[in-house]
Amino acid sequence: MSGREEDVRIGANRYRERQAIGTSAQTHHDDDDHEKDYEEPVPHPLYEAREYKSWSFWRAGIAEFMATFMFLYITVMTVVGVKTSPSKCDSVGTLGISWAFGGMIFSLVYCTAGISGGHINPAVTFGLFLARKLSLTRTILYIVMQCLGAICGAGVVRGFHPKLYEASGGGANAVSHGYSKGDGLGVEIVGTFLLVYTVFSATDAKRNARDSFVPTLQPLPIGFAVFLVHVATIPITGTGINPARSLGAAIIYNNKHAWNDQWIFWVGPFIGAALAALYHQIVIRAIPFK
Numbered sequence: 001m002s003g004r005e006e007d008v009r010i011g012a013n014r015y016r017e018r019q020a021i022g023t024s025a026q027t028h029h030d031d032d033d034h035e036k037d038y039e040e041p042v043p044h045p046l047y048e049a050r051e052y053k054s055w056s057f058w059r060a061g062i063a064e065f066m067a068t069f070m071f072l073y074i075t076v077m078t079v080v081g082v083k084t085s086p087s088k089c090d091s092v093g094t095l096g097i098s099w100a101f102g103g104m105i106f107s108l109v110y111c112t113a114g115i116s117g118g119h120i121n122p123a124v125t126f127g128l129f130l131a132r133k134l135s136l137t138r139t140i141l142y143i144v145m146q147c148l149g150a151i152c153g154a155g156v157v158r159g160f161h162p163k164l165y166e167a168s169g170g171g172a173n174a175v176s177h178g179y180s181k182g183d184g185l186g187v188e189i190v191g192t193f194l195l196v197y198t199v200f201s202a203t204d205a206k207r208n209a210r211d212s213f214v215p216t217l218q219p220l221p222i223g224f225a226v227f228l229v230h231v232a233t234i235p236i237t238g239t240g241i242n243p244a245r246s247l248g249a250a251i252i253y254n255n256k257h258a259w260n261d262q263w264i265f266w267v268g269p270f271i272g273a274a275l276a277a278l279y280h281q282i283v284i285r286a287i288p289f290k
Helices: 002-013 024-031 049-053 055-083 093-112 122-130 136-160 162-168 181-202 205-210 219-237 243-253 256-260 264-284
Strands: none
Touching: 049 136, 055 093, 055 136, 055 162, 055 243, 093 219, 122 136, 122 181, 122 243, 122 264, 136 162, 136 243, 162 243, 181 219, 181 264, 243 256, 243 264
16 A cells, blocks of 8 residues: 555656646756756757658658648548538538548548658648758658649549539639738738647647657647638638648639739748747747757
């Protein structure tokens, strides 16, 4: 019995930061490196020439291509089905579109996280690059493969249903009537901030060290964040928050209105991703001050 009591006592005192949140005791333990029960990932160098010779490097790029391909195929197909349905009661509606986007991110992040990190989004890749969680070479590879995968995914949908695809608008993003370009830019910044901040929080080394269940659940909050952003912003921009998704649909649909607004779906997500990276790294984790 005494042994069990000792185990409980050790378990209670193992993570001291949990016992005195916001007190000087917590600050003291935060400052002492030998008290840490986790290790910060080593920042990646800007350029790694040896990556080109590694199969894992190219495999990760292929994984990003395939994931973004499947992401666009399922989501654009869902949008086409909803937009061309004769009755709203015969389709999944806007909520169903949101679930398709969020559910696919949940599934694909789960499948590819151990291979490429499961970015499936240039904005996510850019945010992680700013936090020095991957090199510039890998960042460029990921973004190129994501865009190619998105183009192919949207292209397959058009190939299957060319008339319905054209009638539905091809799932291309554009600012809706009644909203300004500033409105569209704003919702893309805030929406991407929420997504990328969720990615940083779900993959945080400090949290993973303390909560053994977190790595298993990483895809869930990320997918749910995508779902919530779509619920809120589909009526405004069709919800981009993913430059590859917006580019792929715009190239295949090739409509003037979609191209006129295309810059919003690159500038907005990249600004949102940069803000999320700065907020998490500097304000939340205070990485530069450690």
